Amino acid sequence: MNYKLELKQIVKFPRCRIYRDFIQTLITTKSIRTTGGSFLFYYLVLCSYANYRTSYRRMEHITYTIGPGEWICTVTDLQEWFRCRFQHQALSILRFFEEQNYITYSLLGKNRLVKFKISDWPKDNTVLEYNYPCKKDTGFFFFPIAKVHELIGIGKCSEMDVILDLWIHAVYNDSSVLGSDSGPIVYYRDNTGNPLTSFNELGERWSLSKASVSRLLKKLEEKEYITLISFTGKHGSVIYLNNYLSVMFNISDVMIDKEEIAMKMQLPIHVPEEITIEDSASVSVSETVTDSQITVTKNDSCVPDSHMKFIVQKVAELLDSQGIPCCHCSKTRYILSPLSACKDIFNTFTLNIICPYGNAAYRFELSVSPGDESAQKMPAVAEPSALKGGGIDMANRNTQGFPSPEEDPRFHDTYQFLRRYRDATYSLKVVVHQMEHQFKLQYDNDIDKFLDSIYAAGADLTGSDIEQRAKSIARSNQMLKLLESSIDLLRNNHKHGEQYYWILYYAFLSPQEMKNTDINREFDMMSEIHATANAYWIFDKK
Structure with missing residues (x-):
């Protein structure tokens, strides 16, 4: 017997590239607060000033040799970088890092100068062997992901810590992470490939309340640091970073479309429990698409035909909002044909959208899997659905049967x-x-x-x-x-x-x-x- 073997290496990058000019921009941004207890921002500031080769600096008529991972500055400079009111507060932050073995430092020049060294700098960054001045506003350095988790877990995160945590965990164009091909998305590397997260999870991570997380993310979105896409019910939210591509790769940033993201998140579609095969003809969720327009080829799928017609109607509504004109025509035909046999877990179909006037036809691949038993005991049956490898966001309907504007997939924030x-x-x-x-x-x-x-x-x-x-x-x-x-x-x-x-x-x-x-x-x-x-x-x- 012959077998086809596919071997795929799972790669995890232990470090993230941080640009110095990005840190300099954050230092001068006074609208984002730095008060907190996780110290991630303070440590990244020190790393951004650390030398990557040996150089010399003359201060107070004395020339100091500064090795890789080291820097010397005045206590006043340190106070300005950390935005501390008093100098002893800046020095207390250095003492904390020294106690945690992150740095070593010494006071020089009658305690007016401070020289610090990042303890494990050679471990994560290449040390150049020649002497030359190091610029502090250009270039980048590597920062270990594990250290982010350590610093985030120390205490309550400041607004600046949250921005850096989101930035370091951004993923772009990774085939193993849903939605990353549409833009730089925040993914906390939990091996699921799904970037959906909730305010409760973020609150536990940042030691903040759910309300504080909501206010903070709204503030960051208003200042155009992020694009927050929240889905209905308990599905969660996804976070996209603005200006990430221009900073990291020097290319133009992309626009984020909520409907496009919803089609890739594999979100569940809720089919009302009262829909059965007998009365499916009298139930329609769309004013444009009727059951007479939909043809479901006979198959052994574990998903009933009535449910498949319901799903096709929701797909048509979503494609209509995406600008496909045929989905708004009452004479368009929708033909659903199976591509795979039912395995009680995953079903794949071909959806053909045929125009009666001879215009270009559309063809999609639709993947459907029934929800678990716990979901079926709820008032609505959950069926995660994916269109072209992604998912469809169907809003929960209210008791009157009409969705709110935010729940309607055609809704845009004009x-x-x-x-x-x-x-x-x-x-x-x-x-x-x-x-x-x-x-x-x-x-x-x-x-x-x-x-x-x-x-x-x-x-x-x-x-x-x-x-x-x-x-x-x-x-x-x-x-x-x-x-x-x-x-x-x-x-x-x-x-x-x-x-x-x-x-x-x-x-x-x-x-x-x-x-x-x-x-x-x-x-x-x-x-x-x-x-x-x-x-x-x-x-x-x-």
Whole structure:
């Protein structure tokens, strides 16, 4: 008998790369508090100033030799870095690190200077053998992940400690971690491959209450450090880091779409218990897709046909919100065919979406697995479902049968999108320029209209980095076009459309961000809508 053997090495990176300019930015960011008891931020500050080769520094008319992992500075500098009110507080932090064997230090120059050394610096960082000054605002150093867990567990985390903990545990484009291909996601390496976490778990990790975690993450999201995506019920939340790619890899950051992430998180779909094979024809969860449009091929699946039709309807709603027009047509046909035999654990289907007018058909792979026994005893049967290898977020319905706006998969935070419109437009133009240059170097072919001609160029992009980035550009461009078309609809059809358009334009859409005084000056030049200037001023103040 022949066997096919596949051997895959499980790789865990014990260290994380930390850029010095990132630490310098955090030191000067006064809006994020550093008061806490975990000391992660303080230790990373010391590491960011440590030498990676031998150099010399002259202070108070004396030249000091500074070896790898060492640095010398004034106590006043240390007080400023740690944001301590008194110098003895900064020195007490050094004493704590010395007691924990993290560093050694000594006071020099009548206790005005302090020289410290990171104890295990050569273990995690390469020591260069030649002498030369070391810059403190460029380059990077490696920091062990195990030490993060040690410092986080010491005491209550400060806001700065939380940011660094999230940053160090970010994962990008790792096939073993769900959702990491869409952006840098926070994953605490629990060997599950699922980055979903709850406020309770984060509170235990950071020694904070659930309410404090909620307030802190909301603050970080408002300051655009993170993108928090919370799912309904007890599914948990995922955290994406903003500006991570530009700092770590010097490439453009990506936009995070909640619906796209939901399709990859393998979240459960709750099918009402009262739906049976007999009465499935009278139950419909979608106003657009009816049971008559859905065909389920006969198979031995352990998931009933009525439940599969319910799942297909939810898939159609989600794809409709993603911009697939056929899913909004009442004449579209949905054909579900099995790809694998039922094993009571995992079922794979092919979902074909057929347009009656001969337009392009869509084909998806749908994976469904029944929930456990404990879930089946609940009022709703949980069936984790995955579309194209991911998952579908179906909101829990309220007692009236209508979801709240936040539970509806078509829900978008329009205000947040408008706030980031300028950054998104600029980033899109930059990344298209970069891709045009990369495409020309790789295939020796100029492209004037990037998205339209990248396939007409005749190059095979399957599986390449260009293909993945092109798809990301197309999704971002589609979201921007949707916003622009909505604003044009408001401008051309609403009775106050012209006034509302100019308010939105100067507030969010103009290439340069304007202040209230600039907006008022522009409205002074437009007498027909002068009164709306005060309206926006009030809106901005609120």
